[in-house]
């Protein structure tokens with residue numbers, strides 16, 4: 102029991118909670134912004150304005166094919182070396198995850214709009230709705246219903262992936278766990294704290310993501326009957 | 328004249344789909360448009376409410392030119408309030424129940440009060456025998472019921488003209504009748520109806536004039552009696568599977 106590291110974890114628990122808060126904060130802010138920008142992007146990608154479509158398509162692939170960790174490093178070091186800006190890992194993280202999430206959702210929304218039967222657009226117009234009303238009352242409500250399960254699923258992926266921000270020095274849950282481990286080892290080289298700590302981390306991530314996963318399944322069931 | 332079409336032309340790229348169309352439609356009459364698949368019937372209807380832009384010619388509603396070049400969206404919104412449309416693919420919005428489908432246009436386009444719009448919708452549904460479906464979603468309705476609701480939705484906007492594009496084409500034979508009966512019932516209300524259909528019996532009984540199209544052109548405009556019993560052109564006789572005698576061929 103002496104070597105399990107539980108006592109060290111209990112002592113450092115407030116710090117760990119701060120880390121948890123940081124993780125949730127980055128994920129939550131990025132998620133909310135992603136939903137807003139994602140819907141906007143989805144609509145823009147459907148405008149059939151060639152230059153815009155090409156640019157967005159390229160960016161979409163860039164964010165989907167290139168791992169977020171690369172984006173984090175490129176922006177984090179790039180901004181400071183190239184533009185001599187002082188870089189805040191927290192801000193960079195939110196930017197990268199917002200872009201990543203926005204393009205994921207944007208592509209989802211784009212795909213769904215283009216799969217909507219053409220007659221829905223036409224019957225909206227034939228009814229006398231203008232384009233803004235067509236989006237507001239006919240298209241967006243259906244897109245929201247259909248894409249919600251995937252969007253909730255994206256939220257869990259965001260939370261998992263935010264653990265990468267520890268690599269650019271953001272004091273998230275993972276980073277703080279690691280520094281607690283280090284300090285404990287330094288004082289007691291035979292401690293088993295690594296195992297205990299990562300086990301706890303596993304539980305914490307699971308506790309945040311599992312309810313979201315349940316929610317996603319639940320919504321999926323609801324939606325499929327519509 | 329309620330609707331007048333003069334020298335209308337429409338092509339998709341190099342494919343001429345409507346070629347010099349001239350047509351007069353009188354107020355309160357039923358015009359039935361017939362012709363083979365691909366001859367341009369739907370496109371002609373879609374030109375009348377601005378879903379397609381025409382390349383040349385004019386369309387007048389009463390005496391007002393409605394196809395001015397460069398007309399903006401707002402112009403067509405005004406026209407579409409007066410010229411309703413119901414088409415073959417079930418047009419109802421799947422995420423709204425019957426009532427919501429019906430009151431959307433009156434409330435958002437015509438800015439009428441919800442109470443008024445609901446009253447109107449209830450009255451119309453009663454007339455087509457669908458009062459009990461008012462809170463049903465489109466997926467819970469049969470094809471015939473959906474089309475009757477779609478017709479009521481168009482009526483909610485109090486149009487002067489309604490365009491019907493093969494509204495019974497996707498229906499089981501048993502349901503065709505109930506939908507056609509609703510269209511017939513509109514005939515005596517001063518509405519002007521333009522109906523694309525393959526239902527010969529309906530056309531014969533209901534139409535004031537039959538417009539027969541072939542390959543983007545109107546080749547025959549006549550009364551039902553004349554069209555079905557002594558069509559004047561080879562194309563129409565072929566369409567109706569009538570013998571083509573030598574007199575006509577000359």
Ligand SMILES: Nc1ncnc2c1ncn2[C@@H]1O[C@H](COP(=O)(O)OP(=O)(O)OP(=O)(O)O)[C@@H](O)[C@H]1O
Nearest residue numbers: 339342344362363364365366367368369370371493
């Ligand atoms: N958006 C479009 N782009 C290109 N060609 C089109 C388009 N819409 C229609 N066409 C062409 O125009 C011609 C007439 O089509 P239209 O739908 O008006 O025929 P229709 O008489 O309604 O046929 P149906 O009885 O099958 O409904 C067809 O050759 C069709 O391929």
Ligand SMILES: [Mg+2]
Nearest residue numbers: 368369370493
């Ligand atoms: Mg057609």
